[in-house]
Amino acid sequence: MTDTTTVVSEVAAHAAAAARPFAATSPSARGAALVAVADALDAHAAELITVAMRETGLSEPRLTGELKRTSWQLRLFADAIVDGSYLDARIDAADPAYVIGPRPDLRRVLEPVGPVLNFAASNFPFAFSVAGGDTAAALAAGCPVVVKAHSGHPELSRRTAEIVAGALDAAGMPAGVFQLIEGQQNGVELLQDERIRAGAFTGSTHVGRLLADIAAARPRPIPFYGELGSVNPVYATYADAGLLQDFVASMSGSAGQLCTKPGFLFVPADADLSPIATAAEAVAEHRLLNPGIGRAFEGRRAAVLGAEGATVLAEGALREDEDGQRYATPTVVAVDLQTLRAHREELLEESFGPLSVIVRYHDAAELPAAHEELFPGNLTSTVHARAAELADGSLHQLVGALAATSGRVLFGGWPTGVSVTPAMQHGGPYPATTTDATSVGTAGITRFLRGVAYQNAPQELLPASLRDDNPWGVPQSFSAAGSSTEWGSFAR
Amino acid sequence: MTDTTTVVSEVAAHAAAAARPFAATSPSARGAALVAVADALDAHAAELITVAMRETGLSEPRLTGELKRTSWQLRLFADAIVDGSYLDARIDAADPAYVIGPRPDLRRVLEPVGPVLNFAASNFPFAFSVAGGDTAAALAAGCPVVVKAHSGHPELSRRTAEIVAGALDAAGMPAGVFQLIEGQQNGVELLQDERIRAGAFTGSTHVGRLLADIAAARPRPIPFYGELGSVNPVYATYADAGLLQDFVASMSGSAGQLCTKPGFLFVPADADLSPIATAAEAVAEHRLLNPGIGRAFEGRRAAVLGAEGATVLAEGALREDEDGQRYATPTVVAVDLQTLRAHREELLEESFGPLSVIVRYHDAAELPAAHEELFPGNLTSTVHARAAELADGSLHQLVGALAATSGRVLFGGWPTGVSVTPAMQHGGPYPATTTDATSVGTAGITRFLRGVAYQNAPQELLPASLRDDNPWGVPQSFSAAGSSTEWGSFAR
Numbered sequence: 001m002t003d004t005t006t007v008v009s010e011v012a013a014h015a016a017a018a019a020r021p022f023a024a025t026s027p028s029a030r031g032a033a034l035v036a037v038a039d040a041l042d043a044h045a046a047e048l049i050t051v052a053m054r055e056t057g058l059s060e061p062r063l064t065g066e067l068k069r070t071s072w073q074l075r076l077f078a079d080a081i082v083d084g085s086y087l088d089a090r091i092d093a094a095d096p097a098y099v100i101g102p103r104p105d106l107r108r109v110l111e112p113v114g115p116v117l118n119f120a121a122s123n124f125p126f127a128f129s130v131a132g133g134d135t136a137a138a139l140a141a142g143c144p145v146v147v148k149a150h151s152g153h154p155e156l157s158r159r160t161a162e163i164v165a166g167a168l169d170a171a172g173m174p175a176g177v178f179q180l181i182e183g184q185q186n187g188v189e190l191l192q193d194e195r196i197r198a199g200a201f202t203g204s205t206h207v208g209r210l211l212a213d214i215a216a217a218r219p220r221p222i223p224f225y226g227e228l229g230s231v232n233p234v235y236a237t238y239a240d241a242g243l244l245q246d247f248v249a250s251m252s253g254s255a256g257q258l259c260t261k262p263g264f265l266f267v268p269a270d271a272d273l274s275p276i277a278t279a280a281e282a283v284a285e286h287r288l289l290n291p292g293i294g295r296a297f298e299g300r301r302a303a304v305l306g307a308e309g310a311t312v313l314a315e316g317a318l319r320e321d322e323d324g325q326r327y328a329t330p331t332v333v334a335v336d337l338q339t340l341r342a343h344r345e346e347l348l349e350e351s352f353g354p355l356s357v358i359v360r361y362h363d364a365a366e367l368p369a370a371h372e373e374l375f376p377g378n379l380t381s382t383v384h385a386r387a388a389e390l391a392d393g394s395l396h397q398l399v400g401a402l403a404a405t406s407g408r409v410l411f412g413g414w415p416t417g418v419s420v421t422p423a424m425q426h427g428g429p430y431p432a433t434t435t436d437a438t439s440v441g442t443a444g445i446t447r448f449l450r451g452v453a454y455q456n457a458p459q460e461l462l463p464a465s466l467r468d469d470n471p472w473g474v475p476q477s478f479s480a481a482g483s484s485t486e487w488g489s490f491a492r
Numbered sequence: 493m494t495d496t497t498t499v500v501s502e503v504a505a506h507a508a509a510a511a512r513p514f515a516a517t518s519p520s521a522r523g524a525a526l527v528a529v530a531d532a533l534d535a536h537a538a539e540l541i542t543v544a545m546r547e548t549g550l551s552e553p554r555l556t557g558e559l560k561r562t563s564w565q566l567r568l569f570a571d572a573i574v575d576g577s578y579l580d581a582r583i584d585a586a587d588p589a590y591v592i593g594p595r596p597d598l599r600r601v602l603e604p605v606g607p608v609l610n611f612a613a614s615n616f617p618f619a620f621s622v623a624g625g626d627t628a629a630a631l632a633a634g635c636p637v638v639v640k641a642h643s644g645h646p647e648l649s650r651r652t653a654e655i656v657a658g659a660l661d662a663a664g665m666p667a668g669v670f671q672l673i674e675g676q677q678n679g680v681e682l683l684q685d686e687r688i689r690a691g692a693f694t695g696s697t698h699v700g701r702l703l704a705d706i707a708a709a710r711p712r713p714i715p716f717y718g719e720l721g722s723v724n725p726v727y728a729t730y731a732d733a734g735l736l737q738d739f740v741a742s743m744s745g746s747a748g749q750l751c752t753k754p755g756f757l758f759v760p761a762d763a764d765l766s767p768i769a770t771a772a773e774a775v776a777e778h779r780l781l782n783p784g785i786g787r788a789f790e791g792r793r794a795a796v797l798g799a800e801g802a803t804v805l806a807e808g809a810l811r812e813d814e815d816g817q818r819y820a821t822p823t824v825v826a827v828d829l830q831t832l833r834a835h836r837e838e839l840l841e842e843s844f845g846p847l848s849v850i851v852r853y854h855d856a857a858e859l860p861a862a863h864e865e866l867f868p869g870n871l872t873s874t875v876h877a878r879a880a881e882l883a884d885g886s887l888h889q890l891v892g893a894l895a896a897t898s899g900r901v902l903f904g905g906w907p908t909g910v911s912v913t914p915a916m917q918h919g920g921p922y923p924a925t926t927t928d929a930t931s932v933g934t935a936g937i938t939r940f941l942r943g944v945a946y947q948n949a950p951q952e953l954l955p956a957s958l959r960d961d962n963p964w965g966v967p968q969s970f971s972a973a974g975s976s977t978e979w980g981s982f983a984r
Contacts, residue, residue, distance in 0.1 A: 020892055028982070035983035069592045075980025082982055090915035090935070100561045100912065104905060108915035108935065111895065113928065194868075197921075216708035220869065220922040376686075377712065390950040399953050400512055403603065403944050410947040413596060420592065422971050423582035423600035425945035429689075430712040436605065436942030443582075443600065443943055450928030451935055452895050453917035455902040458882040461891050479914050488567025490520070490574055491527035 008189045011179050015115035015144040016195040018176035023112045023142045025173065026464070026472055027087075031078035033171035034139060038071035038078075040167040041131060041160070048159060052125045055153040057287030057325065062254060063126070070126040073133055073420045073440075077140040080422070080442040084474025086110070086141075086449075089465045094456075095481035103484075104456045107466040110449035112142035113223075114197035117190055119211065121202035122152040122289050123257045123352075129153070130160040130180065133420070133440050134200035134225070139168075141448035143198070144177045148187035152290045157182070191215060198223050198448055202259070202439065205229035205350070205431045212434045225447050226434035227427060229350045230379035231263030232415045235367055235398060237385040239271035247356070248279035248314075250414035252330040255286035256354035257293065260380055260415040263350060266367065269360040273313055273334060276358070280314030280330040287327050288353060294326030297353035301331055304355060307346040309339035316354065330354040337361050337370060348374065368401040377429035380415035381406040405429055407438065500681045503671050507607035507636040508687040510668035515604045515634045517665065518956070518964055519579075523570035525663035526631060530563035530570075532659040533623060533652070540651060544617045547645040549779030549817065554746060555618070562618040565625055565912045565932075569632040572914070572934040576966025578602070578633075578941075581957045586948075587973035595976075596948045599958040602941035604634035605715075606689030609682055611703065613694035614644040614781050615749045615844075621645070622652040622672065625912070625932050626692035626717070631660075633940035635690070636669045640679035642695075644782045649674070683707060690715050690940055694751070694931065697721035697842070697923045704926045717939050718926035719919060721842045722871035723755030724907045727859055727890060729877040731763035739848075740771035740806075742906035744822040747778035748846035749785065752872055752907040755842060758859065761852040765805055765826060768850070772806030772822040779819050780845060786818030789845035793823055796847060799838040801831035808846065822846040829853050829862060840866065860893040869921035872907035873898040897921055899930065 025033075041048070049063045056063075080086060087109050095103040116138040121128035128134070130147050138145045149157035161180035168178050181190060191199055191214050199215050199222060201208050208226035215224035236243060251262050267273070288294040298318060305312060316331035331354065340347055340359055347357055361367060371381070381402035385395060390411065402409045407428030418426055424441030427433035438444045459467055465474045517525075533540070541555045548555075572578060579601050587595040608630040613620035620626070622639050630637045641649035653672035660670050673682060683691055683706050691707050691714060693700050700718035707716035728735060743754050759765070780786040790810060797804060808823035823846065832839055832851055839849055853859060863873070873894035877887060882903065894901045899920030910918055916933030919925035930936045951959055957966045 020896065031980075032983040035980045038980065065593070072592045078983060079979040088935075092911075092913045092915040098911070098913075100564045101557070101909070103911045103913060104902075106911065106913055106915040108917050108933075114896070212713070213708070216705070216713075221704070221708075221926065222922075223927060391952055393952065395953060403946075403955075404512065404606070407943065408945040408947060409949070410596075411949045411953070413948060417593070419584075419590070419595045419598065421584045421590075421595060421598055422969070423584040423598040423945055425600050425943040427943070429942075430714075434713065435715060438943055441600075443580075446938075450921075451899065451917040451919070451930055453900040453915055454895075455900060456905060457901065457903045460883055460885065461887060461903070463895075477914070487571040488523075488527045488530065491524035491570060 005189065008186050008193065011146055011181055012115070012190060012193040012195040014176035014179060015146055018144040018174045019114045021174040022144055022177050025142065027081040027084050029172070030140065030142060031082045033168055033173050034074045034078040034136065036171040037131065037164050037167040038074040040163045041067065041071045044163055048156065051156045051159060052153060055156055056125050056289055058254060066124060066126045069420060070131055074131070074136050076420060077136045077442060077445070080445065081140050084465060084472050086445055087465045087474055089474050089476045091466065091476050092479040093481045095484065097482055099484045106453055106455055107457065107462065108451050108453040109463055109465045111452045113448050113450050114143060115146065115195055116143045116198045116200060116448055117146050117148065117196045119148045119187060119199070119201040119203065120150040120157065122150045122293065125153045125156055128202040130157050131164050133444065137444045138200070138448045139177070141445050143448045146179045146181060146190060148190070149180055149182045154182065188214060192218055194220065196222065199225065200439070201226040203228070208434065223447070224434055225437050225439065227259060227439045228431045228434065230259050230432045231350050231375065232260055232378055232380045232382070233264040233266065233371065233375050234262045234382040234384065235266045237268070237364065237389055239267040241275040243384060244273065244275040245279045246414060248276060248283065248330060248332070250416045251356040252283045252354040253416055255288055255328060257289055257352055258416050260418055262356060262382065262415055264357050264359055266359045266361055269336065269362045273358060276313040276332050280316065280332055283330050285317065285327045285329050286354070287325055291324035291326070293352060294320070297328065297351065298326065300349065300351040300353070301355055303346045304333055304351060304357065305331065307343045309343065310335050313358065328354050332356055332358060334358040334360060337366065340374065368397040371398070371401045372405060376405055377432045378406045379426060379428050379432045380408045380410060382410040382415055384412060407432060497681065500678050500685065503638055503673055504607070504682060504685040504687040506668035506671060507638055510636040510666045511606045513666040514636055514669050517634065519573040519576050521664070522632065522634060523574045525660055525665050526566045526570040526628065528663040529623065529656050529659040530566040532655045533559065533563045536655055540648065543648045543651060544645060547648055548617050548781055550746060558616060558618045561912060562623055566623070566628050568912060569628045569934060569937070572937065573632050576957060576964050578937055579957045579966055581966050581968045583958065583968050584971040585973045587976065589974055591976045598945055598947055599949065599954065600943055600945040601955055601957045603944045605940050605942050607636045607638065607687055608690045608692060608940055609638050609640065609688045611640045611679060611691070611693040611695065612642040612649065614642045614785065617645045617648055620694040622649050623656050625936065629936045630692070630940045631669070633937050635940045638671045638673060638682060640682070641672055641674045646674065680706060684710055686712065688714065691717065692931070693718040695720070700926065715939070716926055717929050717931065719751060719931045720923045720925065722751050722924045723842050723867065724752055724870055724872045724874070725756040725758065725863065725867050726754045726874040726876065727758045729760070729856065729881055731759040733767040735876060736765065736767040737771045738906060740768060740775065740822060740824070742908045743848040744775045744846040745908055747780055747820055749781055749844055750908050752910055754848060754874065754907055756849050756851055758851045758853055761828065761854045763852070765850060768805040768824050772808065772824055775822050777809065777819045777821050778846070779817055783816035785844060786812070789820065789843065790818065792841065792843040792845070793847055795838045796825055796843060796849065797823065799835045801835065802827050805850065820846050824848055824850060826850040826852060829858065832866065860889040863890070863893045864897060868897055869924045870898045871918060871920050871924045872900045872902060874902040874907055876904060899924060
């Protein structure tokens with residue numbers, strides 16, 4: 001084995017060498033390659049899920065669903081790129097009569113930014129890991145990908161990477177479009193390499209911010225798309241037994257180790273919260289992902305249980321086995337709004353695991369301002385209200401506050417169980433994400449694209465997407481000569 | 493006058509208070525307001541140009557053209573937003589049969605990020621200043637704007653701000669949508685204020701990087717769109733007298749104080765460069781924008797003229813008047829590629845003023861690699877070649893290298909004289925811009941937007957752009973129920 005720096009430099013060199021040939025592939029060829037990866041993952045499902053169960057402690061049904069989602073999002077991205085609309089191809093005809101002076105022939109298209117370094121997450125060993133959403137988006141955009149494997153599932157990472165690389169190679173994609181590295185130091189060194197042009201990450205606020213700062217401090221900074229932390233407040237105008245049971249199911253699923261776990265539930269002060277204990281006791285213990293996450297959860301749980309003014313609704317249990325793995329059942333405490341404000345240190349931070357806080361409020365009119373004060377950046381916010389309240393305009397202020405601070409606003413339902421679709425937004429104001437970009441759904445492809453304009457270019461030297469003969473048949477938006485004198489005249 | 497921090501805090505509070513009402517205005521109302529600003533600027537052209545001439549030393553024809561461009565780009569943005577396509581409204585129908593599990597009704601739209609702080613430039617007192625492109629883009633997006641005036645044209649900044657604010661107010665836009673601040677310290681403090689949600693900047697690499705670092709180091713970082721520095725290399729396969737004369741005209745226009753000035757011209761080693769001196773001598777002296785820029789140019793000029801191996805083709809003149817203003821005529825030196833590589837320190841840095849370097853090359857095959865090595869990030873790169881060369885494929889490698897490192901690639905012509913159009917890209921890899929986003933043309937609006945998704949929202953609480961009755965008549969892209977089973981199947 002050569003030294004670390006040599007390995008990192010070779011990986012960067014391979015990715016850089018692949019960048020231009022990969023960028024030149026047609027959307028349909030790249031789409032077919034993504035589908036080939038999806039097929040290969042599906043074909044190896046049994047093997048992969050077995051390894052994942054052992055390495056993460058997640059359940060077979062959960063991992064089966066997650067792998068299906070993972071191969072599905074590759075197909076979704078393939079479908080999203082084939083028509084070429086994501087390229088946003090624009091053609092301005094040369095216009096000697098352009099209002100501010102003769103306009104040349106200008107053509108602009110979104111091109112891949114170059115090699116992307118993707119830091120895998122621990123809690124979704126498929127969907128946010130080696131072949132996950134960031135990888136799918138970057139490959140769809142035409143960027144070579146290097147994944148820094150998460151140490152929580154090394155064997156799964158290696159096997160997944162073999163399958164992905166093999167399928168891309170068999171589909172005729174250039175060598176070097178997909179590589180795996182391991183080790184924190186390698187990840188940091190590669191993030192600082194000039195040849196890496198964007199970073200992506202899913203994980204804790206602490207680590208995500210460290211990496212974002214490294215990306216921003218490079219001699220030539222690069223964009224860093226981190227999905228860091230979110231407590232996903234839920235505002236209920238009523239709280240019956242069904243709602244409280246569903247809440248416990250959502251906050252305890254996958255042992256609460258989801259970035260969309262509802263960490264806070266606001267309920268009227270007079271709500272009967274007795275169904276919480278019953279529901280929580282019915283949840284079986286679940287292993288936390290790894291000893292490090294277990295330790296961190298133990299600390300957070302102790303802080304919350306010890307917060308002055310917190311009423312314990314369900315204490316839950318937490319035990320450690322001989323390997324240092326921890327197993328938990330749900331913990332739920334209740335506070336009033338005043339206590340939450342007074343004990344932000346202990347209560348407001350994200351608890352990654354099966355722990356949530358119920359906040360009793362006396363006056364619903366306080367909620368919009370309280371939300372903006374306490375929760376300035378989240379992946380999601382949720383409203384549970386009766387049909388009449390949804391229709392009568394009384395929630396307008398609250399919904400405005402939620403939309404201003406969240407990537408996704410839900411009405412009814414629970415934020416866990418993120419669908420992968422064209423209209424999904426999984427990213428919001430910091431610290432939900434380091435930028436406001438989405439890391440789930442096809443809109444996330446724009447993270448890995450940049451505009452390039454060609455002025456008076458001969459047809460022979462234009463990208464296919466901008467040529468008059470349009471060989472890929474992509475949508476081209478056209479600004480005709482002579483049209484400029486009309487611009488802005490709608491307002492007259 | 494209250495103290496600085498109070499002023500900054502009040503400005504931030506006004507901007508924040510305007511954010512939600514402004515975001516709720518319809519694209520056509522906002523477009524009409526932009527047109528009203530354009531009309532008001534045009535109506536005050538004579539007065540504004542007189543002030544600008546005195547404060548910047550730029551010529552009346554140049555400033556007349558620049559003001560026309562400035563009002564024009566407001567009209568262009570107005571026209572670009574009225575149809576609502578920039579909102580990228582997406583609607584996924586609820587789909588119980590969605591392949592990865594039942595899909596809720598999901599609707600996503602781009603919403604304004606919130607208050608934007610825009611640092612004005614010195615060299616375009618209209619087009620990149622108070623009412624310039626960043627202001628137009630942010631207002632078009634629906635974001636309140638605070639402009640930090642450039643100290644080089646304070647009176648013009650104040651008068652322009654009065655006109656802009658008055659027109660927006662008369663058009664019915666909320667109070668606080670447009671404010672001006674002055675002073676470096678105020679700018680830095682406001683950039684650190686929680687209520688500012690994005691920054692924009694046009695200026696030097698040094699100052700731009702300082703501000704970008706401040707934005708990235710905030711407790712909650714924000715995107716910072718800086719347009720910093722560019723040397724805009726030009727690659728010529730031939731160099732006749734006409735080409736060399738046009739080069740001198742481009743590098744000396746506005747005293748070379750343009751971010752798209754061609755700072756380097758590559759020519760075959762045997763080219764006759766004698767027309768350079770003749771053309772340079774015919775250029776009248778031009779004032780530099782202000783004493784600070786004059787001083788910096790004096791230093792850069794001395795470094796370049798003193799670089800070992802540089803042949804002086806036109807020494808130019810530089811004199812200082814009693815007010816510390818400097819006046820220059822063009823300086824052009826020639827080096828070979830080897831000298832350029834050996835003396836990067838002196839030669840490669842941008843010289844903001846009428847100074848450029850001609851690089852003689854012996855082998856055109858060296859150019860792609862040399863370009864990528866020496867010029868990793870530029871606003872523009874240009875090719876001058878004969879028709880046969882443009883058609884025969886011999887430039888393919890070079891154009892690939894230019895596109896990978898530049899925002900705009902020109903064929904013939906000169907990079908100065910940036911048109912404002914839908915397909916313009918004025919932004920490229922660092923240090924051209926801090927991100928790859930464009931600061932000219934309508935594509936720049938995306939800098940000030942972020943995605944928000946609504947899940948199972950009642951019609952009454954959806955933004956107008958996402959409602960079924962679509963009152964603004966915006967394009968809505970629709971994903972129907974039952975369609976998902978087909979996704980990715982094109983590859984079969």
